[in-house]
Amino acid sequence: MSPSRDGRSRDPRRPSPSGRPGRGPAPKDGRQARPRSSGTGQPPRRPSRQAPPRPRPTRTSASAGPRRGGGPTGPGAPPRRRFRLVNPRRRIKVSLVMMVGIMLVFAGRLVQIQGIDADGYAAAAAEQRRTTIDIPTTRGAITDINGKSFAMSVESRLVFVDPTEIRDDERDKLIRELSERFGLDTDRVAAKVNATPSRYQVIKKNVAPKEWKDLAERGFQGLGALVDYKRVYPDETGAADVIGFTNAAGQGAEGLEAVLDTTLAGEAGKQQVDISASGTQIPMGGGLAKDPVPGKDARLTLDQDVQWHAEQALAARSDELDAGGGSVIVMRPNGEIVAMADYPTYSPRDINSSTAEERLNGAVAEAFEPGSTNKVITVAGALEEGLTTPDTVYTVPYSIQRYDRTFKDDHFHDTERMTLSGILAKSSNVGTIQVGEQLGKQRMYDYLRKFGFGQPTGLDLPGENAGILTDPKDWWGTQLPSISFGQGLSVNAMQMASVYATVANDGVRVEPHLLAGTVDKKGEFTPAPEHKKERIVSKATADELKLMLEAVTTDEGTAATAQVPGYRVAGKTGTANRVDPETGTYKGGGHTSSFVGFAPADDPQLIVQVVLHNPKKEYYAGKAAAPVFTDVMSFALKSLKIEPTGTEAPNIRLMEDE
Incomplete structure (x- = not known):
């Protein structure tokens, strides 16, 4: 029992003067408080779970009083259960503590990434977008017994564009220049110049270095070139059926070009390149990883004359x-x-115009x-x-x-x-x-x-x-x-x-x-x-x-x-x-x-x-x-x-x- 204000102990089960235990004044709606006992001097027993529910009184328009809260009224209605609200100040304090803790975790992680482990993470990020590609090397020449060439490689350029770097006010002019200079279809060139998302579009292979120099002097932004090599077969030397030719990838396809491919090909160099979000290689993004090794020349027993x-x-x-x-x-x-x-x-300069029988x-x-x-x-x-x-x-x-x-x-x-x-x-x-x-x-x-x-x-x-x-x-x-x-x-x-x-x-x-x-x-x-x-x-x-x-x-x-x-x-x-x-x-x-x-x-x-x-x-x-x-x-x-x-x-x- 707890003491009351007048110093007397009070049974918590005992109703207060208001009709509710320890809750102040009685309800104002006229409903009676639940009786303390059943008249036997014992506390009232809880109804058995198996007992049928008490029938609700039927309200009529004449006898029904006002209803508050939607519950039943009258002498036999059960009391309404009330919940005590948690102190809002305590809840706010707990939330603030949790937020501060989370922010401290993020702040610590940020300091680790940008400060302590910055170099490591930067290197890992660069590694994820960087790969290594082959750099073409000089294919060995095929010569006669006196060193006269039947087949040789000459330096050329692979011309490409980076559409993201091309100035909008120069796009039409660049398309016209590339189409006319290389004899290309204007629509196809335009599609490459305007390609999105892309940073690397090949325009023309086997471009002579002098021609590339002339084009580069025009000063177009977003236009670039890579060193490449072109296979040349002097027509006047003959021996096409013996020498053979290379395919578009620069590999030996027929004749001695195929038989001696390992000797002539050499070893390609390695170039690190960045990979854009679309998966396109960006040649300018990396550095040289390995120098290319030129192929060996094959000196034949043939006499060119x-x-x-x-x-x-x-x-x-x-x-x-x-x-x-x-x-x-x-x-x-x-x-x-x-x-x-x-x-x-x-x-060999015009493979497409020959038949398989002629190439035997x-x-x-x-x-x-x-x-x-x-x-x-x-x-x-x-x-x-x-x-x-x-x-x-x-x-x-x-x-x-x-x-x-x-x-x-x-x-x-x-x-x-x-x-x-x-x-x-x-x-x-x-x-x-x-x-x-x-x-x-x-x-x-x-x-x-x-x-x-x-x-x-x-x-x-x-x-x-x-x-x-x-x-x-x-x-x-x-x-x-x-x-x-x-x-x-x-x-x-x-x-x-x-x-x-x-x-x-x-x-x-x-x-x-x-x-x-x-x-x-x-x-x-x-x-x-x-x-x-x-x-x-x-x-x-x-x-x-x-x-x-x-x-x-x-x-x-x-x-x-x-x-x-x-x-x-x-x-x-x-x-x-x-x-x-x-x-x-x-x-x-x-x-x-x-x-x-x-x-x-x-x-x-x-x-x-x-x-x-x-x-x-x-x-x-x-x-x-x-x-x-x-x-x-x-x-x-x-x-x-x-x-x-x-x-x-x-x-x-x-x-x-x-």
Whole structure:
């Protein structure tokens, strides 16, 4: 109990004079306070929860008094519950304390970010918007053996605009200037100049430095340029089918550009750039992270002057004979290729105007039946195996029957007694069949493989066709006779040129190659690795073959037109039927005319291989291909300053009675 004002204790449950415990005066609405007891002297019990609710009295308009607060009135109405309000001053103080605490936390964090850890956070923010891009480097040049360029990179500019930096009063003028100067569509230029949100729009690549300088002097704000490099192929040098070209990204796409891409490309530099909110690179935003490393120059074994002349001679003869195409290869006995011309060809400056067929390097991509040029392998195998000699005499009729097929020589003749040298000089199919049968199909196959048939040449040029040479176990009855004189198998021009280079190199085959070495940015030359060498026949056999092949170019041989004044020349003609791809037979397929030889015959320095595919006005090799050989060989000997040996050719016995 708590004391009252008069000093007496008061039961809190006892009603005050006003009718409510300890609450002041009684209600003014006439309602009675709840009775303290039920008349038994005990406090009133709370009604059971299970008891039904007390019915509310029904009010009538006559008896109802005024109602306040919406609750029931009358003697039996329960008292209204009142809530005491919290002190507002205390609430305000608590709120102020909390706000001050939060502000102190934010203030502390702000001091940490802007003061204590300012550098770290700034670096992290910069790192998030900064990245690294490649800086283009100088692609190595491709040169001939004397350093003359077949392909080179020249410095250029990539012109771009930063639309956010362009002055509004200059936009139209800048659009007009860029469109007219670079020959660009005005609407496309306008779209880049007005691009949003963007800070980097490329306008033109491969702009000459002088032209950029002239443009920069106009003083347009928001106009910039980056150093770039442009690949250039001088048209007058030729060799497009060998050199190839690069794609839009500056990577090697075809030819030696693709084969030597790793050597030529070098290593790109690294440039830090900022990334805008739209993800655009802003080249001006960063610094140089790594200097670019220029690519190495590739020095080839080609001679630019000989290459140019070979292309001109081949194109002229192909047009004259209405040939479908052709190739000319000039090489040294040690496998170095001096020239590799192809027809038809194309200009690397205008790739889009050429066809895929024109871009093929026919010297390795075009397979054909070699015809009589293959007879040298048949003869070489028989000589090396000791089965015959250059003076061995054979009875050679005009035709010969093998199984269901009759084989004939190109021109009718009575049955003759020819030496092995005579068979080769007069290009007798029937005589060569007899020699091939002496050798047998397995040994014939073995020598064809040794000389490089049925396998890649080693040049690693794109699109190379290794030809067809089937396993001897699959040869049928007439295949050995056919293969012995150059039918029933196929080769590419480089493979056949390599055969004659092997003979000229005293019987040692050196893998054909185009790369002499590389030159670094300091000008230091590094030779190419040694190339594979293999002895195919003995020097004695090779020497005998040289003399026998020299007889081919005499007046009694099939290629008197291949003579080069002042030089001893050895070689062999080849006229072969072409298979019609539609019928799969020789009928209607045309011919392949070829000649391959070397000079000087007694000290070979150069080999020249000429192939004309399907010449229509003249197809016999002695008249069609041999003149091209003479033209190219004469020029090459003089251009490379190869002197005649000054020796006289021996008298070679071709017939038994000579």
